[in-house]
Amino acid sequence: MPESLIVSFIGDDRPGIVQVIADVVARHGGSWQESRMSGLGGYFSGTVRILINSDCLEELDQGLQALKGLTFIIRPLIQGSPGKTTQKMKLDIIGPDRPGILQDVTSQLVGYGINVVEMETVVRPASMSGELNFIADALVEVPNEVDIESLDKQLDAVARNLGLDILFEESVGN
Numbered sequence: 001m002p003e004s005l006i007v008s009f010i011g012d013d014r015p016g017i018v019q020v021i022a023d024v025v026a027r028h029g030g031s032w033q034e035s036r037m038s039g040l041g042g043y044f045s046g047t048v049r050i051l052i053n054s055d056c057l058e059e060l061d062q063g064l065q066a067l068k069g070l071t072f073i074i075r076p077l078i079q080g081s082p083g084k085t086t087q088k089m090k091l092d093i094i095g096p097d098r099p100g101i102l103q104d105v106t107s108q109l110v111g112y113g114i115n116v117v118e119m120e121t122v123v124r125p126a127s128m129s130g131e132l133n134f135i136a137d138a139l140v141e142v143p144n145e146v147d148i149e150s151l152d153k154q155l156d157a158v159a160r161n162l163g164l165d166i167l168f169e170e171s172v173g174n
Contacts, residue, residue, distance in 0.1 A: 013043055
């Protein structure tokens, strides 16, 4: 019987990592369904959803764990709860870098039961001043019962307090 797995990995960045992982998956009859991967700080990491027959799970695990220089975590796919309805929204943050920005903003989100689905962050110099700016682009799932106006006010207060610009809006196409 086919089973969906989530496979996460990390290793030193080098050419061929995706190929060797895909080779092990294919040799064990697995089908690569979707993935997100990136290099950062000299490492390459990713998360892959694989569809594979349950009688091949142990051999797949052994094959992946045998790959030199890579560390793997393999988990069964968790199906979302069908009763909870959410809307996807976009959250953008930009402002002078300082410790704790992400903690301050995400503490507001978790208070409303909001789940971060995707996030990309970077710190880079501002074009005119050269001052370091923290920039975050995120996709979040907001429960339908959340009072968006109240959340917006909370995020505005955090933005004013930290000297940030926070844009929270409907996500188009996600």
